[in-house]
Amino acid sequence: MPTLSFHQLTKHYGPVTVLDGFTATALPGRVTAFLGVNGAGKTTSMRIMLGLADPTSGEATIDGVRYADLPHPTRVVGAVLDQGFHPNRSARNHIRLTARQAGVSADMADDLLHRFGLGAAAGRRVGGFSLGMRQRLALASALVGDPSVLVLDEPLNGLDPDGIREMRRFLRSFADAGGTVFLSSHLLSEVAAVADDLVVIHRGTLAAAGPVHDIVTDDTDLESVFHDLIHSTDTQEVWS
Incomplete structure (x- = not known):
């Protein structure tokens, strides 16, 4: 199962340094929580890992291979990052289109939607979905290629208590089966669980x-x- 690696990752946007030599790993069979305050560099790191942004220097790889160089990236990495849903497309058609893009059968669309509690809403337009329903659809979409890695940006956001419990159970089972889970969240108590x-x-x-x-x-x-x-780090910088 793949290991995610960030090695000396640096990213500049003009005069602003967003990442400065960031190095970390996420291991197979484990759930790795990626924490930081807003603006710390979490989303930028994830975007680079998924080939959505280029680093100024350093690299982000999946078992030593850049996402863009994977022969079938969506069959290796399932991601929930930017929820770019077409509002007039049904949940079922969104899954089917995602499957075609991944080069896999679209026959599992209804099974995936049922798995994440969206079976009754399969024919509804996504534009009418709540934030929690969108989160469920995003995760279902991420699993279309049967990936061994999940990269999830705030996957618990918008879920009700039952949804959070189900998400925790799913992430635990995914990792226990050998998968690699790398997720960011501001819900620290849920992350700890x-x-x-x-x-x-x-x-x-x-x-x-x-x-x-x-x-x-x-x-x-x-x-x-x-x-x-976080605050001890800031204090050290103030007094240094």
């Missing part, structure tokens, strides 16, 4: 990485650790 490893980015650089149980001890919680980590 499912993640095996943490990667924390701050101001475009790696702030912390490792197994959850090594970073979050029994006498604290992820929210407190994250807050202390």
